Amino acid sequence: MNGQTIPPIDTSDNNSKNHDLTSKSDENMKENGNGSTRLWLENMFKKYYFKSNSNIETDSFFSEREFGFKLFDGKIRRHLTFRDHKELFANIMRYVPSDIYCSSARYQNPTANMEDKGWKGSDLIFDIDGKDLNLACAKVHNLTHCKQCNGFTNGILSKCSICESSLVEMIDLPCKKCISALKVEVNKLVTILLDDFGIKKDTLYIYFSGNNGFHIKVVDDVFFNSSSQKRRAYIQYLQGKDFIIDNLGFKINKINNEVTILPNKTLFNSGWRARILHELGLKTRNHKLDERSFNKIIHFNNTHETTLYHYISEKISNFAVRIDPSVTMDVHRIFRLSGTINSKSGLIKTVCNNIQTFDPFVDACVVGDSITKVNSKVSLKLSLNNRRFEIKVGINRVPEFVAVYLVLKHLGDYIDA
């Protein structure tokens, strides 16, 4: 069923973006140990899908989308289609995929190979991923797992601290701070999309990715038809890349930091210009810089510790949204389907109706709570489903949803009762 060309699956919440997914999954299976672990995981997944079938997101263009399944044996099946929700459900129960993906694009013929699919357009998607934020807390609470000696070390390292092997992978264990930082980025993005791009609120959907990130989807006819090239222009805009300071109505000589006012150019006061002028405390009258503001800018270097140029650059990077450009530009990608389990964590990809109050460790955590034994390789504190757990090295008796999290994070092995 696999086609010749296999565009990348959305691996945005994967630590190793360009890894071959098949081989990685095979490794996972090795690490997850024996067949009984796999059987147990499949049962957990089945249980969830059986109970929460209605959580799986489907729209009216269901049959025009390409689906992808990643199976527990590591195989990937792309170019799948389903007539309706019922057929999708039946196939989920039959194959019990570890991950389920769906294209942001719609096609005339979704099962064909990429060249023959007949692209109709693609929803506009943005990916905000924890690892792109380079947070200080992540360097403390994330773990480095060595595939050579199977040891774990705190922090993000490029070499195993035990055996010095460079065959290491990062295991992200996002904390509350990580999630708040991600939400800040989501809010920055949504603000610019609404204010500058004029996107309507009711066409914009925010999802928790199921691990350590958020996806934002815009369902709007105009953006649906945007080429990759146009999407690249949106990205550049959102990232504040290549902004020319002259747009603010003045020029800065980078060598001596001298400021020249450009009074003749009148620019509409909105977008980036308005945001930065506002940060600088500069007023405009009828879209032109106010006379009194001139002095303020010209003497900026005397009244501030930093130069005007650096100050502005810093403001730009504060407003800039940390998004993964390749995800937005790839109009053939398949994304994790909302309402399905992310096999990197056991959490659910979930639509956030209120991003402010959304708590992934409560709202995206649904696997059952009968007590299960896990042999943990590390000790750590966890907070899931409004409960706190202290995991120690060795055998732990924990609810299923904790067991699934530990096993899928490769931190422990399931033990048959």
Add this chain to the structure above:
Amino acid sequence: MIRFGNKDFARYPFLKEALAYVTRNDFRLEDLDNPDYRHLIRKAEKKIQNFVFDGKIEYFIDYEKTHDTIVQEEVIVFLISLLIIRSISIEPVTKKYALNESMRFEKYLIADLNNVNQNDKTVRDILYKIFNELFGTEILLERNIYNFFKIRIDDYLDHTIAYQEREWNLINRTLDKGFVYLDGTEIVRLFRNELNLLIIDRIKKMNPERIPSTIASISNSFKLQWEKLYPSIRITNMHSITPPCIDHIYELIKKGENLPHPARVLLATFLIYTNKSFDEMLNLFKRLPDYNEQITRYQLEHLAGKRGLSKRYFVPSCEKVKLNNLCFETKICQGITNPSQLVNRKKYETL
């Protein structure tokens, strides 16, 4: 619908409302041999001489006459020019004429857009008509605040300039609620390419049953003038092969295409490398529709390192040429990293 009877149509003779001024009086191209049209043919002829041969965009509309007459005459002069160019039927001539003719309209458009807030409803409507009907883009006026126009972000990004020049990247435009804000000059700049294509298209569509003899004789003499000025390109070097990328540029020049900057640099450095004389080089460059002798001379001297502190520029590498989409690699390019290597290779091989 816009009401006519306004002299402003004289500046935009390509609008169908302008055309209506002459068609309702039963004007036919086939009748141009009639002496009544002699002064208009003279005007068109002078314009082509200026635009195509003398490199001057000089043209005057005489606003002293009655509105009807001004518009009628301007439309007819416009049509005559198209017909002459069409019957000259030399691609570089067509391109050069179209470029300068569209630049003339650009000037009018900029002036009119910048005066829009005088509440002159007709002018405003004409402008919207041009953009909306001819180019399929809706231009909206941000009322009451200076001369701001806005167009949808998606429409804006249909123009290649939005990707080519940093100043025109979306990030350096003002966006608000789904619109890009532009002033009059910027709007016109954005549509430069479309305007140019429109003129070319109108020339191609000139297909009268027969060309009036007056027109035929004018276009014949223009043809001779052109052929004398620009005998067909023969840059041959007995001892070397021309790199495919350079050949491609020659092809573009033959067709009267305007060359992008990197292509000019490639050609110039290559010609300098092969020891072509300045006159030989100018001879090539003067075929470009936007040729300006002074600027070209300056640039060539700069590249040759003959100006002030400038160093001599070497022929860009194949890699660079590829990056600029100017590489048309064939078998003969095997194993080379710079187009200049082909020149030498052949020389040694024939020794």
